[in-house]
Every structure is written in C-alpha cells, then in structure tokens.
Amino acid sequence: MENINIPIMEVNVGGLELKNPIMTASGTFGYGEEYSPYVDLNRLGALIVKGLSLEPKEGNPPPRIIETTAGMLNAVGLENVGIRAFIEEKLPFLKQFDVPVIVNVFGETIEEYTKVADILSNVEGIAGLEINISCPNVKAGGLEFGADPNLAYEVIHNVKSVTHIPVIVKLTPNVTDITSIAKRVQEAGADAISLINTLKGMSVDIEKRVPHLENITGGLSGPGIKPVALRMVWEVTREVSIPVIGVGGIMNARDALEFFIVGAKAVQIGTANFVNPRATIEILEGIEQYMGENGISDINDLIGTIITE
Amino acid sequence: MEPDKSIITGKILANREVAENHFVMALAVPDDFEEALPGQFIMLRVKGREFPFLARPFSIYSIYSLQKMIIIEILYQVVGKGTIILSRLGEDDELNILGPLGRGFDIVPDRKKIAIVAGGIGVAPLSFLAEYLGKQASGFQEDRKIVCYMGAKTSELLIDRERLEDVCSRVIISTDDGSNGYHGSVTDLFKEDIRSYKYDDLMVYSCGPYPMMKKMAEILKEHSIPCQVSMEERMACGVGACLGCAVRTGTQKENPLYMRVCKDGPVFDIDTIIWR
Numbered sequence A: 001m002e003n004i005n006i007p008i009m010e011v012n013v014g015g016l017e018l019k020n021p022i023m024t025a026s027g028t029f030g031y032g033e034e035y036s037p038y039v040d041l042n043r044l045g046a047l048i049v050k051g052l053s054l055e056p057k058e059g060n061p062p063p064r065i066i067e068t069t070a071g072m073l074n075a076v077g078l079e080n081v082g083i084r085a086f087i088e089e090k091l092p093f094l095k096q097f098d099v100p101v102i103v104n105v106f107g108e109t110i111e112e113y114t115k116v117a118d119i120l121s122n123v124e125g126i127a128g129l130e131i132n133i134s135c136p137n138v139k140a141g142g143l144e145f146g147a148d149p150n151l152a153y154e155v156i157h158n159v160k161s162v163t164h165i166p167v168i169v170k171l172t173p174n175v176t177d178i179t180s181i182a183k184r185v186q187e188a189g190a191d192a193i194s195l196i197n198t199l200k201g202m203s204v205d206i207e208k209r210v211p212h213l214e215n216i217t218g219g220l221s222g223p224g225i226k227p228v229a230l231r232m233v234w235e236v237t238r239e240v241s242i243p244v245i246g247v248g249g250i251m252n253a254r255d256a257l258e259f260f261i262v263g264a265k266a267v268q269i270g271t272a273n274f275v276n277p278r279a280t281i282e283i284l285e286g287i288e289q290y291m292g293e294n295g296i297s298d299i300n301d302l303i304g305t306i307i308t309e
Numbered sequence B: 001m002e003p004d005k006s007i008i009t010g011k012i013l014a015n016r017e018v019a020e021n022h023f024v025m026a027l028a029v030p031d032d033f034e035e036a037l038p039g040q041f042i043m044l045r046v047k048g049r050e051f052p053f054l055a056r057p058f059s060i061y062s063i064y065s066l067q068k069m070i071i072i073e074i075l076y077q078v079v080g081k082g083t084i085i086l087s088r089l090g091e092d093d094e095l096n097i098l099g100p101l102g103r104g105f106d107i108v109p110d111r112k113k114i115a116i117v118a119g120g121i122g123v124a125p126l127s128f129l130a131e132y133l134g135k136q137a138s139g140f141q142e143d144r145k146i147v148c149y150m151g152a153k154t155s156e157l158l159i160d161r162e163r164l165e166d167v168c169s170r171v172i173i174s175t176d177d178g179s180n181g182y183h184g185s186v187t188d189l190f191k192e193d194i195r196s197y198k199y200d201d202l203m204v205y206s207c208g209p210y211p212m213m214k215k216m217a218e219i220l221k222e223h224s225i226p227c228q229v230s231m232e233e234r235m236a237c238g239v240g241a242c243l244g245c246a247v248r249t250g251t252q253k254e255n256p257l258y259m260r261v262c263k264d265g266p267v268f269d270i271d272t273i274i275w276r
Helices: A085-095 A112-121 A149-158 A176-188 A223-237 A253-262 A279-293 B082-087 B120-137 B163-166 B186-196 B212-225
Strands: A011-013 A016-018 A022-024 A045-053 A065-068 A071-074 A101-105 A128-132 A167-170 A191-193 A197-202 A215-220 A242-245 A265-267 B007-020 B022-030 B039-048 B056-059 B062-066 B069-077 B095-102 B113-120 B147-153 B170-175 B202-205 B227-230 B246-248 B259-260 B267-269
Touching: A016 A045, A022 A112, A022 A279, A045 A085, A045 A128, A045 B062, A045 B163, A071 A223, A085 A101, A112 A128, A112 A149, A128 A149, A149 A167, A149 A176, A149 B227, A176 A191, A176 B120, A191 A223, A215 B186, A223 A242, A223 A253, A223 B147, A242 A253, A253 A265, A253 A279, B007 B069, B007 B082, B022 B113, B022 B163, B039 B069, B039 B082, B056 B082, B056 B120, B062 B120, B069 B082, B069 B120, B069 B259, B069 B267, B082 B186, B113 B186, B120 B163, B120 B202, B120 B227, B147 B186, B163 B170, B170 B186, B186 B212, B202 B212, B212 B227
Parallel strands: A022 A045, A022 A265, A045 A101, A101 A128, A128 A167, A167 A191, A191 A242, A242 A265, B113 B147, B113 B202, B147 B170, B202 B227
Antiparallel strands: A011 A016, A065 A071, A071 A215, A197 A215, B007 B022, B007 B095, B022 B069, B039 B056, B039 B095, B062 B069, B227 B267, B246 B259
16 A cells, blocks of 8 residues: 655656655765765665766865855865776675666866766666766866857767766856756757856965965855855756756755755755765655645655746 | 764763863763774764854864763864864753764784874874773783873973873973973974884874974884874865865875875874875
C-alpha cells in the first residue's frame, strides 16, 4: 500500500532520472569519500564530483580561502587528480553506492573539453557530465568560454558530438546577459543548465595592505550570493526549455524551496557542506516536511509556481 | 558503509583567560567521543549563529574523562573576529564540533630522546603530546627522556609550564625579551643545545609560528634529525573536501604537490614541507 504521506521526489533532469532533486555542487564535496562518514550517499539525488581536467592540476598557492560576510572566497585554482586517477582511484569507491555520479569537467581548449568528455562517456559508473565553461580559453587570450555565447556554443556542440550521456552546462554569473549564453548552449544541444558558478571577488588585509588570497581574486560563494543566483535562475528558466539546476548559497530547505518555486528542476548544495556536513540530507528532509505541511504530493507540482502578477 | 560520524554538540564548562589574550576553553562532549591522538584537531562553530560563517580549527590541548563525560580543552589566542566571539562565550553556551580530525603525531618507539620545541601558542598540541608521551614513559617506555624547549614573547605568555614540567625530564625556557630563561628565540636556544644529543637516538616535535618552523627545518636539515611539525592554514571544511588548506610538499612524486593540512596533516614530517 502506498504511503500518501511520503511525497514524490523523483525528477528527470535532462534525461537523468534522479530519486530526488538534491545534488552536491562540484568542488564542495570532494570525490564523495570525504563526506561519506557523515552522509549516506545513497540518499543523494546525484553526486557531482570535484572538477576534472585531462591532466592533474596542482592548483594555486595558499592562502586559497578567506571568509567574507555571509560566505567565502576561494581561489583553489581547479586543483584535481586528473581524469585517469579519478577513474582508477576515486570512481571505484563511488560505484558501491546507488547514486548517479556526475563528473564536472573543464579544459583550456575546445579539444581538451572534447577529449575529456569522450573518455568519460565510455566509463561505466558515470551518469552524466557537467561542463564548467567558466575557464579561460588559452587559445583566445584567456577569455572565458562561458563569457562568450559563441565560444560556449562551440564547446558544448563539440562535447555533445562525442557523448551519449546527459550534458549539464554550468554557467558563470560574471557576464552581462546570462540568458543569451543559456540560449546558445541550449541550441548547442545541452541537456540541462546549472547556475550559478561563483561570483568573482576580492578581499584585502588592511594591516598588511595585501590581498587575503595569494591569487588576488577568487570566487565568492555562500548565502550572500543566493539572491543573485535566484534572480539568474528565474531569468534563464523563462528563456530556455531545458531543465535548470539552481545553485548558489543554499544553506537550508527554505533557500532550496525558493529555487524550485522560481523554476529550478533540481538544486545543488555547495558551500553549506563545509559549514554542516549533513546539509544535503537536512535540506532534503526539510523540503519533504514543507511539502507535507502544504499538501504537495509531488515536487514537480511545485516547480515554477511563482506568482508575479 | 553506513555513516558513523556526526556533528557533536559540546557545552562550555569554562572559558578563562590564562594570559593576556590567551584563553583555555573546556568543552563537555558525550562519552562516545572518538579517541583523540596528540596533534589532531577539532572544528568549532558557535551553535545557531550565522557569524562566524565557517567553523574554525583548533588543536586539541587536553582531553580527559570526567563523570561519564569527555572534556576537551583548547588553548587559543584572540587574533580576529572569530576568536573574539569565542572568547566572549560563557558557561553552558553550545558549540558544534567536528572531530577528532586529521593525522596526529607519529610516536617512534625506538627514539629514546624526545625534544619538543614549542613557540608561543604552538604549545597547544605539544603539551598534549608531552603528556601522552610522559604517560607511556611511566609505563612501558621507561627509558624515554623528554626535553621541552619552550619559547614565548615574554614571561607571562609561558603557558602550561607546570604540566610540561610535570611530564618532561627538563623544560628549558626562552623569551624574546629575556624576562625568563634564555634571552632570544626558542630555535636559537635549541640550536645551541643540539650538539648535546646523539642524533640517531633523537626525535623532535615542533609547533609554532611559520618563520619559527621554517627555522627549525633549516637547523634539523644540517643534522638529518627526524622532526614532525603541526602546520596551520585557513580551512573551510576540515575533512579534505574544499582543498582550501593547501601546503606545498615535495616528497613522493606520485603524490600531488599540494597536500591538505586538514586531512594529510596537520602533522607533517618537517623535511617534506617546501617552505615559502
């Protein structure tokens, strides 16, 4: 007999069948193993691992992080073990769990993006790809792929031509018009869009008159960026037909619910994991409780129900 | 593979200023708190408060059982907004605790002479280590001899000298202003003394400000004496996920150049660190 008190949480995000819409944001959950002593990974809708490149990347010199008002800046510099070490050393651990593993990837050239996508698509145990296009294009003078609609199109078009698994595109908020980028990646064949990546920021030590980060600038995350993320998710969902995944400063169930109401099909929990290792599970339970209290039997009935008139 | 760790609520039993701007906080936690080794740390965050946003790491200074509770003590210096808030907390205030975390000090049984070199607030993990080694020495490691070199800016900041004198064979003091013991840095004091040891019998443990530990590395390199240091770096998660607390190391080629203070450390072999 079906228990009517347990709401339906399943969502389909661009071909990814998820048991619930709670994902971990790339770079905030390691390769899963780090948080497995605190979180039953089987309960996550999807697990997005730390961004990977073709070759290992050592990252930036420290200091790499600094706390800000309602958040933090990081300049980790995309440090990662590279895709081969991930496949051999990290993925076997994740395969023990019943959770879709989505691999976040980045590159310095279109060829690198394509090659990484090609290799990962043929590895058992990877459910989807999330393409981080907030990276400088070394061949185009360091302009970020994600800051130019046509460059973004090129990356995704090439990635899609080599893969059969769902492709999520993670957009940078550091652009003038996010909707124009979103529309172009949809045209390129993206299966879903996640937004936002971190906002570029800076912090200064006034005693020493030096930046707090060795890299000078870093990416701002945490509850301080949530209104910006929410506004961008709202704008983009009105312009594209593919699913949008909301990410940016979600600390609790109430924050996550705001994203569903403006139209997000799923959410990613990022910096909140650092503050509370059990944030993902507490948010999931909080959403289920809200649905119970408000007579919502299916999460899909809540998505995009914002009233603006 | 069920999750077996959780966020623990600790209740403050005492939070007293032991020297100017230096506090010892005693926290009571349930008695199933995992056994902690010297050099390990805990992440602390004030329960129910939005600021400070991130938890902060603190070395375990002392840990013991008391009436079906475990008492954890931390020694901290007030250096910024986070520690100012911490210093204003009082009895019965609650903190969220993660831990014990990280890799602690390795105890090398065949090294009979132990030198502990502590600079300032760096005494916190070393005092716990000295007590731990002292307990072993009074049991199955009777031929072990511990000498502690303790440095501070001034006499009043020589914290926890009594416990160290209790568990060590000798405690040798240095102060920057000469108000107590050797007039100068603890590294200079140690350097003057180093020739009195048989190097193949000596193990050194150290913690202190970055320039002091860098100096220790230089002194020990000349004599190839093994030493472990407890490193510090800004942290967000404490469990190895955020990669914020990077320390540059250069040992094994197969390992990444940057290691994580929280997970691969905070204790490292001194000769693996590439000092800036």
